[in-house]
Amino acid sequence: MAWNTDETRRRLKEAAVAEFAARGLDGTTMERIARRAGINKERLYTYFGDKSQLFATVLADELNKVAAAVPLDDLDGPEAVAAYAAAVYDYHSEHPELTRLLLWEGLHDLPEVPDEESRTDYYRTKVAAFARAQRAGLIGDEIPAADLAFLVLALAGWWYAVPQMARMMHADDRAAPDTARAALMRAAAKLSAKQA
Amino acid sequence: MAWNTDETRRRLKEAAVAEFAARGLDGTTMERIARRAGINKERLYTYFGDKSQLFATVLADELNKVAAAVPLDDLDGPEAVAAYAAAVYDYHSEHPELTRLLLWEGLHDLPEVPDEESRTDYYRTKVAAFARAQRAGLIGDEIPAADLAFLVLALAGWWYAVPQMARMMHADDRAAPDTARAALMRAAAKLSAKQA
DNA sequence: TCCAACTCCAACGATGGCGTTGTAATTGAC
């Protein structure tokens, strides 16, 4: 069988995403990643460095993926904000790994994160879109754009951050499994509604 | 020195909260907890069982504390919701451990959490308060009470869940360190505002 | 004063995981 180092790398990263998302940096072992990929552990070290470098690499990869998958076009009103929130929610619903990686990273509370600069730029474009819509009078402007953008992401992300809380708070609604998305959209629209 | 088992227990739990909050279940070592408390490691095992039992114990303790510290009285309008959100935010600001413990727990994604029943009851009372206010026409009712309550907590908790995101999104505002609380209150009020 | 129960600790065995090393197989350049 011919060497195929790109495929080897890809399979290792894929396995690493799954393991890190499920168990976090400390809970994951390099050997589990290697086993899941069906590749020898040593490859991880020569390709990606140590465990924390590998974590940073796969997180950066996932962030690039979501940036490409959930574009934020112009926000022409609260409904567009709601649609954006729903798109973020849907993306995370289909790719739960990213939120989980971000949360694991957040909990480690480092003074600086890998790729800080490009990630800051990425968020900056989101904030700018909200700011433009506010200046154009298309959405409410009582909440500063950065905070508004951040809180819209909060609405979409909280479900995945504390699923146990979501479950317990909805313990009463027997037949309401799927209202989350609708509630989130209404909430995002209200947050960005005009007028106090 | 006379024995003081209650004090020993208390100091061990206090140290465990700090360590678990900072490093999570997997990142924490029993020896670090013991060292921080100035007590022998073996006490942890005889008093609290193994590591995961200890985690469950301290989390339950912290939940009881917050339940007592942030009461939710009647919500007589969006301003009261905003005040409640701010109180939750403030509590977490002064006791960051609790959110972090909840997040660590959430990431482990267990089908059932310790103390599930009493915690469900606790959340139920919060949801009920929102539902009452909605029925009384004091706050908006487009968003179901359970979702609304959950999302208000999202607004307050997201800052602590992904601090790195909060930092990067606000990288531009040079002199706006402390707008988070105000933005949160406005957001909570808007979420619970009447009228679509 | 004696003793049983309890509290505390130092030291230990065992396990598991990180990162490395030694070696075999494969490739491509010449």
Add this chain to the structure above:
DNA sequence: GTCAATTACAACGCCATCGTTGGAGTTGGA
């Protein structure tokens, strides 16, 4: 065809940590 570089893997050394054990100190009751 030869050889240096690259890819792959099995096996290893080492260290950290979990959970336990054996024993010493302390208490309160009879």
